[in-house]
Amino acid sequence: MKYPTSPTPSTSTSFAGTGGFASRSTSPLPPPAQYSANCLSATSKSYRFLRRLFKFNQMDFEFALWQVLYLFIAPQKVYRNFHYRKQTKSQFARDDPAFLVLLVVSLCVTSLAFAGVLGLTFARTLWFVFYVVFVDCIFAGIIVATFFWLVTNRFLRNSQLDPDIEWGYAFDVHLNAFFPPLVILHFFQLFFYGWLVLRSELFLSRLLGNTFWLLAFSYYIYITFLGYNCIPHLKNTRYILLGFPIAFILYVVTLVMAWNVTYSFVDFYKYRIY
Known part of the structure; x- marks a missing residue:
């Protein structure tokens, strides 16, 4: 049985306003590994993803590193490759856990440095790293991804006949948006x-x-917006950008109130581990 030919990953599709894709251009990112035209169920996709989580030799870390770089300098190009994945593998969500592994490693390394600056003991450092990885990133990501998954499927699809947004993709959008604030x-x-x-x-x-x-929240909002704006059958994704004026108003309020946000969060970090 012959499958229709899909566009090769060497070309990409550029954005036209907030409505999706229009023209084609060359993408500097390498193509995703392991082409497959098979359409799997959500359960099968999740099982395959978890099964590969500890098989590092099967992960495409080169492609994951490219994504990390472009999340800072041109995040829209990362989502063009998600579009290619939908065309070639019938899913938007990642099927390769390499990006998640890189994110967890980065969280651990930066958290160890943060704990060193705070002067934490060894035991409290381990507890701090656990909180940052499993609570601040993964648990909070599950909540945020579930919220956007419900909202997009209920209110933002052009028609109820359009395909649902995958929960795994909503979680990928959170991970993408989380990386720049982590580094900042x-x-x-x-x-x-x-x-x-x-x-x-x-x-x-x-x-x-x-x-x-403010810069960290702005990155998170913008990358989240790009993640849902790149899906052609979603409408009104620009409402996500309302987070920008809200973040700026809160920024001004904190300055007027003489509230040092960093100082408060350092106190919060210490409170959780003592």
Whole structure:
């Protein structure tokens, strides 16, 4: 049986406003590995993903690293490759856990550095890493992904006859959006720890620290928007961008209230592990 020919991953589709894809252009990202035209059930896809979670020799870490890089400099190009996956593998969600593994490793490394800056003991460092990986990232991601999965399938599809948004894809969107804030808040911010926390009474300290948080939230909102905007049969995805003015208003309020957000979250981190 012959399958219809799908576009090769060497070309990509550019965005036309908020309505989907229009023109074609070359993508600098490498093609996803392991082409397959088979359409699997959600249960089968989940089982295959979990089965590969500890088979590192089967993961495409090169492609995952490309995604990490482009999430910072051109996140829309990452989602063009999700579109290719839908064409070639009949699913938007990742079938390769390499990106999740890279994210967890990055969380562990940056959390260890964060714990070192905070001066935590070995036992409390392990507890801190556990909280960051399994609560702040994965558990919170399950909640956020479930929320967007329900909202998009209930309110944002053009027609109820259109295919459902996969829960796995909603979780992938969260992971994509989580990576840049992780680097901003758990890595770059550490270089200014003395200013952001130890001198929290200064206006410049509040301005710098709260700006880091504003930048992190802005990345999360924008990458989340791109994740749902790239699906052709979704409408009104621009409403996700309402998070921008809300984040900016909160940013201004924190400065007016002389609230150092970084200082408060460091206290919260310490409270959870003591």
